[in-house]
Amino acid sequence: MDYVKAFAVGGLICVIGQIVLDKTKLTSARILVIFVVAGCVLGGLGVYEKLVEFAGAGASVPLPGFGNLLAKGVKKEIDENGFIGVLTGGFKSMAAGVAAAMLFSFLASLIFTAKEK
Amino acid sequence: MDSSELSKKKYKNLVDEASPNSNVYRDCLKAFAVGGAICCIGQALNNLWVNLGASMDEAGAYTAIALVLSSVLLTGLGVYDKLGKHAGAGSFVPITGFANAMAAPAVEFKREGFIMGVGAKMFTVAGPVIVYGTLASIVVGLVYYILK
Numbered sequence: 001m002d003y004v005k006a007f008a009v010g011g012l013i014c015v016i017g018q019i020v021l022d023k024t025k026l027t028s029a030r031i032l033v034i035f036v037v038a039g040c041v042l043g044g045l046g047v048y049e050k051l052v053e054f055a056g057a058g059a060s061v062p063l064p065g066f067g068n069l070l071a072k073g074v075k076k077e078i079d080e081n082g083f084i085g086v087l088t089g090g091f092k093s094m095a096a097g098v099a100a101a102m103l104f105s106f107l108a109s110l111i112f113t114a115k116e117k
Numbered sequence: 118m119d120s121s122e123l124s125k126k127k128y129k130n131l132v133d134e135a136s137p138n139s140n141v142y143r144d145c146l147k148a149f150a151v152g153g154a155i156c157c158i159g160q161a162l163n164n165l166w167v168n169l170g171a172s173m174d175e176a177g178a179y180t181a182i183a184l185v186l187s188s189v190l191l192t193g194l195g196v197y198d199k200l201g202k203h204a205g206a207g208s209f210v211p212i213t214g215f216a217n218a219m220a221a222p223a224v225e226f227k228r229e230g231f232i233m234g235v236g237a238k239m240f241t242v243a244g245p246v247i248v249y250g251t252l253a254s255i256v257v258g259l260v261y262y263i264l265k
Contacts, residue, residue, distance in 0.1 A: 002164070003157050010156025010211070011149035017206030018148035022141045028209045029242045032218070035210065036250040044257035057159030060177055061184065062152065062210050063246075069177075070254035075261050086262055090254025097181045097212065098247065102239065104189040105220040109235045112193035114225040 006058035009051065013062040032063055039067025040090075044075075069093050144205050151200065151207030159184060159211075181212055188213035192220040218242035 017031050026034075042048040048068040051059040059065055073093025077085030159180050166176035191197040197217045201208040208214055219239045226234035240247075 003160055006156045006160040007153035010159075011153030011207075014148040014152025014207045014210045015145045017210040018145050019141070021206055022144055028206075028214075029218075029245060031206070032209065032215065032242065033245050033249045036246050037253045040250060040253035040257055044261065055156075057163050057180065058153075058156040061156045061159040061180070061212055063212065063215060066212060066215070066246075067250055067253065070250050071257045074254045074258035078258055078262050078265070083262060086255055086258035089258055090251045093254075094247070094250070096178045097185060098243075100182045101185045101189070101216045101219045101243070104186050104216070105223040105239055106235065108189050108193040108220045109223040109227045109231075112224045113227070115195060 002056050005055045006061075009055035009058035010062055011058075013059070013064060035063040036067040036070075039064030040071045041067075043068035043071025066094070066097070069097075147203055148205050148207035148210075151204035152210060153207075155184070155207070155211045155213055184211070184213050185216040188216040189220040192217045193224060197221075215243060215246065 013035075017035065020026055020031055020034075021028065039048055042064065048059065048064065049072065052065065052068065060068070070090040070093055074085060074089030077089030077092060079085070081088070162180040162183050163176050166179045167173070171179060188197055191200075197208065197213070198221060201214075201217070209218070219242070222238035222241050223235045226238040228234065229238070
């Protein structure tokens with residue numbers, strides 16, 4: 001059952017992105033920024049976490065889930081470390097994913113060569 | 118002869134009427150299928166880490182790392198960008214799309230050197246996402262701190 005929920009919710013979030021892409025001609029980079037900010041705001045309001053509880057990876061894997069992770073992280077840091085958490089929370093919570101993406105992308109640039117276009 | 122020309126015209130009209138909408142529907146269907154499938158892979162990984170004894174938060178982080186690694190490999194092999202041509206938002210909205218947006222320019226701009234090529238171009242798309250994501254988290258944090 002959790003796979004059905006993950007497929008349906010994750011698929012629907014992508015469909016929202018596709019409709020915005022087709023109807024507004026916004027670039028994919030702009031849509032990603034909008035999705036992350038929206039996920040962060042919904043996370044701040046505590047709404048997105050309910051969707052994660054319902055759909056698991058269907059809500060956490062799409063980019064709004066990344067925004068939600070930032071909101072969760074900033075709240076946790078403020079609870080634990082006070083005001084400085086406002087600045088440290090977001091960065092800390094994305095550290096693992098972003099550092100992994102930097103490392104793997106750098107290694108990929110060593111191994112692979114772009115094909116002629 | 119007459120009837121075949123008529124049916125050609127009819128057919129062309131039908132195509133013209135149907136194509137703009139059906140393209141959006143078709144794009145959405147592909148985005149749904151590919152995006153949903155990527156999330157299912159994420160769910161399977163999540164379940165795997167939890168079964169191995171990870172907490173929910175740890176499992177989420179390991180899932181993100183595993184998806185990022187797979188996506189970077191497929192990007193290097195040229196597979197992810199082919200998928201992207203068909204799947205549109207289905208491939209760029211999941212975290213794998215974020216990783217693809219870092220790995221693809223890193224590989225492509227290697228010829229411009231490791232500083233201004235790989236190092237800088239890696240953040241063409243990821244940079245704005247990180248900047249505005251962080252700014253949004255600061256705003257959320259400020260509001261949370263004040264209301265607490």
